[in-house]
Amino acid sequence: MNEARRTVLDYAAAGTLAAAVFAAAAGSSVELGVVSAGKPARWVLLTVLGAVALVRAFSFRSEWRLRPSVATGLVALCGLCVASTAWSIVPRTTFERAVSVCVVVGLAATLAGSAALSPVTARRLLGGLLAAAAAIAFAGFILWLVDPSKAVQAASTQYPARFQGFEQNPNTAAMLLAVGMPLAFGRALTAASVRRAVPFVVLLLAFIAEIVASGSRGGLVAGFLALLVVPALASASRRRRFGIAVAVVSTLVVAAWVMTIPRALPSPAVAGPSKPAAVSASRFIDAETVIPLGEEIGGPWWTHTSGAIHRTLFSTSTRTRAWRGAIEQGFQRPVVGYGFGAEQPAFVNRYYGFHSGNPENGYIGLFIQLGLVGLCTFLAAVCLCLAPAIRNSRRGGGRREGWVPAATGAASAGLFLGVSQSYFHAAGNIAFLSFWVALLLASVAGMRAPQEASA
């Protein structure tokens, strides 16, 4: 009876989790009708997920566990986010964002606590995340078949044509697919037979193909680095691990090469920085047409170049210029920052060729929002979550808990994504819920029931 109830609640949680992640993706879809349904749906589904998570936790409360160190790290991080309302440049936004982030992190902790003594629950929850990533990949593919003009961002002089699938931006779906890659890989590695592994290998290849087509360099690198985490923690011989790592790196090289094949449009001939004289009939100059405030730093007016930007696989100069500026901005309020959720108003984009309202780096974003105190608190909370998973794998716990490497890989993908995407503060982001669920599942690795531990 109890087992049947557990199964029902587990599948309810996993299904709602998948639906909530899909709704988050729908909230940033290229289809306007889907967006208007997805935006409210993601909060409704998060509420339903919260209710299911609480029922699951309460029904088997004697099995619910969360390490005190992990709980302390999460409380400190959430407390800091809320407290920053007191010094924020946008107090209302800070409070709203802090509360939404704390609620989602609390929800993820509630789910993870239920899986502490139940490996099957952990596998089901990770299955829910994998199903959501698969659904997004499939939806993007279907949209491409039906209306390629919506599923593909047209080529420009900076970028080749990029697959964006179901989303408004080529980098968006790639974030979730990068988190999905280690989950699919983990299921393939732990499958009971080759035949059972095949669907997960196919899914993994589909994720890689869509990320490559999207041209998302951050997504590609994050996904492949996360793939390396899975065999590193899996229970396998050193030789097998090495073989898998070589295969992963070789596939990354091939994928990166394929990504370079599509070409951007040729730049129109530019005769150098535009001339003030060409601006208006007035003898005075509209400076915005010559030296726009949003493109001042690194712009042609200062560099005396044509300003043409050619994006290659390894070119990062535009982004690093913005990162440098964002770090300088952060150091103007270095201890506790501008307030949680204040990244966009605090970060002023003055960087030539950089088209974003935030620095596109989650760690720099956290530094701007919460200063060094906030960044260190976040990193400490992450380390407290990942340490048990790594410790457990070293002790050979991976044999009993085959899901741990996949969860750790997915959490790692989220951390790697943070290098190229700013999303740690956005509860409605496509990867936010997946990241926290995977991270907190990793944090309960190796927990044992008292009688089991004493035995």
Place this chain on the structure above:
Amino acid sequence: MLVLLLLIPVGRWERNRHAANELTGIRRVLAAIGPLDQPSLDAYRVGVGPAMDCLLYKRGSNPFALELCFDGAGRVIEAIDRTGSSPRISSVREDPSASTIRIDLARALALIARMKQPAQ
């Protein structure tokens, strides 16, 4: 909890210190410009950033050497000095309410309106 409470005065002190530093930079540019209406007034911007208008002044051959940006309430929220090899930006754009520096808004808008008119 105690640590979080202790961080509140730290955060507020940082906020005030940052605003004071930026306002010092803005005052320096204002002093370098002198009166708003002068022959070196050379360029303008309208409705940029968070609804700012800007006046730009020439120095030597540089038509955009000194820049002053203000919001609809006449608060000066950004100033840029381009007389060096890179721009020196002083800004409270993220928190305009921190600016205590005001200019004569009507006069500044009249200057922009005059500059936008075609040459005679």
